[in-house]
Amino acid sequence: MRTSKELEGHLSWLDTFTSAALGVLSIASGIYTYLGVSSLLEDTGAMSFFAAVAYSVAVSVGIFVFWSYMLRLLPAMRSATGFIGLTVSMFVGCLAIVAMSSWLNAAALAGSAAVEQHLETAVREYQKSLEESHEIALSGQALGREVERARQTFADLEEQEKSGGLSGVAGEGAVFKVLRQKREELEGLKIQIDEQAPLIEEAFAKGQKILSKMRELTVAPGPVEQRSVSFSAESVNLAGVISSLNQYSVASLVARAAEDLPASVVLPELDGRNASVRDAQSSTISSVLRALDQKSKSLGSAANEVLALPRPEEAAYNPISSADAVIKYAGNFIPSWAGAIAIDLLPGVLVFILAITQSAIRNGRDGISIEDTLTLADLKAAMTAMKDVELTMVAADSAMQKRALGPTEPETPV
Numbered sequence: 001m002r003t004s005k006e007l008e009g010h011l012s013w014l015d016t017f018t019s020a021a022l023g024v025l026s027i028a029s030g031i032y033t034y035l036g037v038s039s040l041l042e043d044t045g046a047m048s049f050f051a052a053v054a055y056s057v058a059v060s061v062g063i064f065v066f067w068s069y070m071l072r073l074l075p076a077m078r079s080a081t082g083f084i085g086l087t088v089s090m091f092v093g094c095l096a097i098v099a100m101s102s103w104l105n106a107a108a109l110a111g112s113a114a115v116e117q118h119l120e121t122a123v124r125e126y127q128k129s130l131e132e133s134h135e136i137a138l139s140g141q142a143l144g145r146e147v148e149r150a151r152q153t154f155a156d157l158e159e160q161e162k163s164g165g166l167s168g169v170a171g172e173g174a175v176f177k178v179l180r181q182k183r184e185e186l187e188g189l190k191i192q193i194d195e196q197a198p199l200i201e202e203a204f205a206k207g208q209k210i211l212s213k214m215r216e217l218t219v220a221p222g223p224v225e226q227r228s229v230s231f232s233a234e235s236v237n238l239a240g241v242i243s244s245l246n247q248y249s250v251a252s253l254v255a256r257a258a259e260d261l262p263a264s265v266v267l268p269e270l271d272g273r274n275a276s277v278r279d280a281q282s283s284t285i286s287s288v289l290r291a292l293d294q295k296s297k298s299l300g301s302a303a304n305e306v307l308a309l310p311r312p313e314e315a316a317y318n319p320i321s322s323a324d325a326v327i328k329y330a331g332n333f334i335p336s337w338a339g340a341i342a343i344d345l346l347p348g349v350l351v352f353i354l355a356i357t358q359s360a361i362r363n364g365r366d367g368i369s370i371e372d373t374l375t376l377a378d379l380k381a382a383m384t385a386m387k388d389v390e391l392t393m394v395a396a397d398s399a400m401q402k403r404a405l406g407p408t409e410p411e412t413p414v
Contacts, residue, residue, distance in 0.1 A: 007357055007361050010357075011354070011357060018350070019068070023064055025063070025343060025344075025347065026060040026063040027060055028343055029059060029063055029105060030056040030059050030060030032104070032105040032109065032340070033055065033056045033060075033104045033108075035108035036103075036104025036105060036107040036108040036323060037051075037052040038052045039107055039108070039111055039323060040104075040107075040321060040323055062097075062100075063101070063344060066097070067347035067350075070086070070090050070093075070347070070348070070351045071347065071350060071351055071354060074086040074351055074354075074355055075351065075358040076358065078362070083355075090351065097344045097345065098341060098344065101344055102340045102341045102344050102345075103323065103327065105339075105340035105341075105343060106337050107323035107326045109333075109336040109339060109340055110333040110336035110337075111321075111322025111323065111325065113333065114325035114326045114332075114333060115225075115321075116219070117325065117329045117332055118320050118325050118328070118329065119217065119227070119228065120218050121329075122231075122315070122317045123214050123218060125315040126211060126238050126239075126242075126315045126317075127211055128312070128313075128315070129242050129313060129314065129315040130207045130208070130211065130242055132312035133242050133246050133312050134200070134207075136246070136249055136251075136306070136312070137196075137200045137204075137245050137248050137249045138200070139249075139309060140193075140249040140251040140254070141193060141250065143193065143250060143251065143254045143299070143302055144190055144193040144194065147186055147189050147190045147193060147254065147257075147299065148186075150186050150295045150298075151183055151186035151187055151190060153291075153295070154182045155183050157179050182292060185257075189257050193250050193254070196248050196250055199244075200245065203244050203245050204245065206241050207238055207242065210234050210237055210238045210241065211238065213234055214231055214238070217230055217231045228319055232317060235315075235316075235317035239314075239316070242315070246312075249306070251303045251306035251307045252307065254299060254303040255299075255300055255303035255304060257299070258296045258300035259296065
């Protein structure tokens with residue numbers, strides 16, 4: 001009984017400032033809600049200002065009223081049905097508070113940092129796409145060595161044929177012309193490949209420069225909204241550079257040239273002096289065509305390996321609001337989310353504390369008779385009430401006796 005009385009005394013003292021504390025928490029949540037709503041509204045005019053204020057005030061009032069109900073009603077519930085019902089209602093209300101306020105509080109607390117995280121993620125994606133495009137372009141340039149090797153082969157055969165080492169007839173006959181034709185064709189392909197090299201390096205250097213500027217915008221001082229606009233413009237430029245790098249790859253050019261290498265042979269007229277020489281030329285040309293077919297397959301296989309490399313994923317920057325960024329990168333801002341939710345749901349802890357305390361008070365009073373629960377003040381009040389009842393009863397008895405005796409005759413004067 002003494003413990004119950006002590007707990008009741010503590011609750012009476014705590015009630016003196018609980019409402020004020022709840023009001024402070026509600027106002028603080030409303031302020032951060034206002035900041036979060038303001039970041040979502042595009043217009044900065046008077047109407048947007050009043051709309052943000054109205055929403056934040058509604059949130060503050062709703063939080064205050066909701067927790068006031070819970071603090072008063074749930075601890076007073078004696079039946080399990082009522083306690084469970086109000087507990088479920090409290091959890092539903094908590095979800096509503098998180099939906100209408102907590103995520104906006106998190107946007108106000110970590111919105112700028114979340115947008116910067118979004119910019120940093122975009123930079124990494126663009127860097128990966130740029131490096132992969134550059135690697136594929138360089139792989140295409142490596143095909144130039146295969147082309148040069150094939151060109152050198154035909155150049156050597158051309159020199160041998162000029163001295164009669166292949167067909168047995170020295171000079172620049174039919175076989176020599178076929179070899180020179182393929183050698184010049186491969187030389188032209190090699191020149192095209194070499195011309196792409198400086199373009200690739202220039203595009204890659206330009207992309208690295210744009211990436212450097214994008215990184216600076218990610219961590220630069222100033223409002224993140226303005227930096228996002230500049231970041232978006234740079235991302236468009238970088239996307240163009242990456243697209244150019246993808247076009248500079250010569251793998252498809254080499255693959256087509258490899259297919260055309262044996263098919264585009266223009267056979268010259270055999271110019272041998274006699275039939276045996278012409279037969280030797282024809283046999284040598286057939287051997288050259290077989291060599292061309294082998295080189296074509298080798299070049300085509302190397303080009304197809306480059307073409308089979310996985311294409312880089314297309315990077316694209318999409319502007320995002322601070323509230324959406326906080327939700328998208330919630331895992332990186334757990335402390336901010338915890339603070340935003342705690343400021344709204346902290347009174348829920350007080351509700352359960354009160355419920356436990358009220359339960360302890362009721363348990364302390366159960367099984368105790370009314371005489372054991374009377375205090376000195378209660379006894380004094382009871383005695384005063386008894387005196388009042390006795391006086392009332394005496395007056396009532398006196399009135400009843402007078403009515404029973406009837407009216408008295410007035411005395412006659414002498």
